[in-house]
Amino acid sequence: MSTANLTRAETAERSRAIEVLGYRVELDVLGAVDPEVGTFATTTTVEFTANTSTTWLDFLGAGVESVTVNGASMPVDYDGARIALTGLRESNVVTVAARGEYSRSGEGLHRFLDPADDRTYLYTQYEPADARRVFACFEQPDLKAPFTFVVTAPQEWEVISNQQVAERGDTAGGQVVTFEPTLPISTYITAIVAGPYHRVDSEWSGGDLTIPLGVLCRASLAQYLDADTIFEITRQGLGFFAEGFDYPYPFGKYDQVFVPEYNLGAMENPGCVTFTEAYVFRGAATESQYEGRANTILHEMAHMWFGDLVTMVWWDDLWLKESFADYMGALANAEATRWTDAWVAFANRRKAWAYLQDQLPTTHPIVADIVDLEAAKLNFDGITYAKGASVLKQLVAYAGREAFFEGARRYFRAHAFGNTTLTDLLTELSATSGRDLTSWARAWLQTTGVSALSLERDADGRAAIVQTDPRPHRLGVGRYDFDPAGDLVCVQRIEVDLADARTPIDVDEAPLVVLNDADLTYAKVRLDERSLSTVEQSLDRVRDPLTRGLIWSSLWNTTRDSELGAQRYLSMAQRFSAAEPHLTLLTSVLANAPYAIEHYLPETARGAARREWLDHAWGALWDAPPASGSQLAWARAVAAAAEVDDSRADDIRSMLDTDGKAPAGLSLDPDLRWALRGALAATGHADMADLDGELRRDDTGSGRTAYLRATYSRPDPDVKAKAWDAIFHDRTLSNDHLGAIIAGFRSGARHDLVAGYAADYFATIRSVWETRSIEIARRIVVGLFPADTSLDAADGWRDANADAPAALNRLVLEQRDHLARDLRAQAFNSRPDVTG
Template identity: 75%
Template sequence: PPMSTYITAVVAGPYHLVESSWSRGDLTVDLGVLCRASLAQYLDADAIVEITEQGLDFFAEHFGYPYPWGKYDQVFVPEYNLGAMENPGCVTFTESYVFRGAATAAQYQGRANTILHEMAHMWFGDLVTMKWWDDLWLKESFADYMGSLVSAEATEFTDAWVAFANRRKAWAYLQDQLPTTHPVVADIVDLEAAKLNFDGITYAKGASVLKQLVAYVGRDAFFEGARRYFRAHAFGNTTLDDLLTELSATSGRDLTGWARAWLQTTGVSTLTLEPAGSDGFEIVQSDPRPHRLAVGQYDFDESGNLVRRYRIEVDLEQRRTRVDLADAPLTLLNDDDLTYAKIRLDTRSLATVEESLDRITDPLARGLVWSALWNATRDAELLATRYVTMAQRFAPAESNLALLGSVQTNVATAIEHYLPEAARSGYRRAWLDSAWAALHAADPGSGAQLAWARTVAAAAVYDDARAADIRAVLDGAAPPPEGLALDPDLRWSLWLALAATGHADAADLDGELTRDDTGSGRTAHLRALAARPAADVKATAWTAILTDRSLSNEHLDATIAGFRAGGRRDLTARYDTDYFAAIRGVWDERSIEIARRIVVGLFPDTDTVALADGWLDAHPDAPGALRRLVLEQRDHLARDLRAQLVNRP
């Protein structure tokens, strides 16, 4: 069948292949799952095929257009630039989705989401393709939405919307607050701009907006509109208007105003709850847009759990909207996560969750609270120390591993970016101690135990209080916690911690490479070597990053990560001016993917934005894509510095 040129792929190599098939009615689709031979022992092809069949069943039922590409291979590819790519009938994935050891439920859920995301592209993107990159959302937003929807409704991962609310939307909120944000329907002037538009707006904000659209037009009208869209435009190109025409016809709603408000504007509203006199409340939104959202009120039951006692749906149009609410221990705006907006907790609600966050029984509500706390921390409206303290108290009890992973990552960001440098040492030690205690308290063999083991390794990159204990486990002098499997990836993360804190040398790392002399092991070995805290090591890594054209994608990433490991500004600050002197040449001389990794990965954590501002002022003629990356990194740094001012003792 006709195929868009940008989804042409050639995959070659001595791949290991597992074959299966899927049938529905008269249609049979041959299925293949492939990885390189050295990963074959780790390939859980049966689980991948199961998700694939569940997805094909869902799309066959809801899209009303037979799978159009004959066969369906899924190939896990080494050295991949992307997470995955929807080549028709031959989807390619990063091989990090082939787990070399134990994996958490959140990892399996994330992989299922990606499998279903790419499968949705067989229709949204491959069968019907946007005319130009302005309408990239016509494929990516839909695929992102479908990944969570189908996970929740057709697979074992029924809580997929929890991860979406806490992870995907966090990405969107971050991107939408940058100076380079853009509408979901973007103005793409060249292919470099198109490359950088595969971002949190196009994916996660677009998917969030679609979730709201489905609630607005109705599920049946949405899918009937999609079916008409496929039939009308199969193997053709479309624009926004083509889709809105079909959805307007099936829903009976004129979607022009909706599209203008949500697809053609930028920014994210912040919703707060304020008292309105003595007999009610008002919802105040910072950047008025039309919202349909739910407000939930939670109170303690006889067991001491926080459960929802009252729920009301509200249409917001203006800056202030009065709502009929009584006072309650916890009032949650955007309950059920129906709209796209940051929420703030009112004073009483914040006090409640600060004491009883773990008593919220519904994981989606709990996730929305964690999200609200993190957004307030990023915006320097909640002290980072307060967030870290709540995480130390409540994260060990968090049962949803997607939420747990987000909180663990956020704590590290809060400590390393939002606390002043002088305050970090004590919180690094306290977080490592908390993670160490949670690791040993977790159920043996559980996903939580594995998550805390990884967090210990990540925290130990910055603090060496547990270096002797970690060394004893790696050397076999002490057993790991009961039930914890020391798979190759976990061992390397622990060696990285020892290397970054000066407790492992090149001979130690060479010994571990002998134990795991694989492609993945060589990459981890390179990262750990570059992490050692010595000036000559950093100089060697810096030179390799900028001049060694033989470094593959993964080896370049590993060298950059090692160079930055441990936040050792005493060793890396000397390269700040060299960075800004080099990046224009890097952009001109290297591929866009390699250049992007260097420009983003090496951006210095200085205590001022002056160097970035100086470069931007001196290079007004730099390629737009390069200026965008520098502007974004400068904005992240400025946010860090604002937070550090607020968080000074």
């Protein structure tokens, strides 16, 4: 095993051997503005106690220049990942001078050159273990310490970190910024952001506490930054959490920075939260997008307590921060902001992610068995986030809200600035709820899989709820009937405790019965035949958006599981989508319908279904209210559908090239133009002259990424060959540019152009995993998995590579399972009794 892949066992041993007292980290990024300069100077001075004479520091960089231990210069013993330390005493001061490498993968210290104005931007991203790409450290979450950062940077740059600036001085050609020491935190949440960022300042006050607030983005995006909206959500969240947790925000200031080419949605670095700049909307955005951004802001804010103040010992208990942040983000969004129906998005969007992940052969308990860092990297998934949050919502229903919050308060007070495991949290929650949560934890946190709930009646009409994979649930059962206006409304809600495979329930007949009404538990719901018939005719008459969301979710899960015909799902999607007023629900349907066409219909049925869906989207676009969120959603749906069907190519070209040919009120902003132009490229209706012209209109970072995707979308074998070569051999590509080329290679309906690369894929991925960073390797392995291959090809690779790294094997197995599901669905949807 590579020494870069730290294991749980060895980090636990190191934790028993040392205690870190503090770091001073000095970085010199003056040379960052020169693209020919690939490295930066990094010096770490770390103080720690030890009960061993030897240990190691972690570092991934260009080289180590010197190591000093307690004032004595030591020979450099560095294997590319670990710096050996010897001659240690009870109390130690170690200084390491090294050269770090600027990143293009989003891991470590990422460097971005903005094509809009030729300015250079830097930011760090470390989770789970990439701080060692920037400075030598003990890279594990349980060795917390205060950090003092000193950064030498160009004079005109903004330089920010986790803490306030303590001192700013001049040096030859630049500035030296020294920050106040942080409170004790883990390495992976330290942060440096530097560059000519545009900054807006504000503050939040609560009680005796005043917190400075900052929002930053690249200068070329400043015109699009709606800082006031972001500040409003930030203030609402800080007030909600400070009151709910009865623990004041502890980290002194709260900067939020939107950064380019980000691998994540956001990262909870205390005092310096980083976000993908996709949240800086360059054009029109739907209400669903604004709600989603607010949820992310609040998710990261919840981490200031769950994750930053109290941190898991090791990545097994990643859920202790991510599940709680996901739940708390949705709760705060629903109760502290204008998005009072945020649970609708949670039920329909976040849970869909969890249901998908939990049905893979690689599913794992919420409290997972994470043996090393490679496993940890892949554990940031739908189980840890969305299933964990769903289970916490069930826990609140089971234990009571006040008991839940009081348990959290006791947890923070008992473990502030420390590290915890599952037992520590359960101890506090059990005490406040008066319930022994051991059996609850065993049923929900330490098992895998998702129950499916259905309502069945016997010959005498007696009803029972049947669940597969039985677990304890507390849920609602809603009876819906038509009111005088013809709307389907809840006329009775029954609270039910389930534990067994079959639970009798006294529920009268009704046109629609919804299990898990109000979405209190985590389970897939099946509609009984009468309810399905009602939905098929009257889904648009269900007025409650959460109930509609549960129904849409049920329909989709049943389609994925080959229990509902894909054509039947598509019929309902076309019948009711144009009238769906909730943008999050609409967006989900607009993603699921084309997915069903491409993955679940037999190939012989796809052509007609593609055209029918594109015609439906086109009509809905022109019928949508001008300048509305639904109009924008339908425009994006048209672009997606037009990638695989060219029947509207002339109409789309006319929209792009002729003033007045677009629907009234539709803003053809750069992102939408690229989506439509890229669709033309994928069907052979846009050439390089068209794409070059589009790039001249939008020669920005986003524009260049979209240009690459469109360029490699063209249905030409030579184009696909060039894309393949670039993916595997061009090491200068950034993470975003690599992703764009992969997406271009796979886009369109001409699967025959890429099917021939399957053998090369399986022959190459192991060397990719061994020679590329995990982020880049993951993009290649997942993004290029040959969807038109046979299961035998994937199985053959796994048989021949039984000794491959577990993380790589997991990715291949997951993609193989997606393919197997597609094939099962295609066979199901080929049956006469399903298609007829």
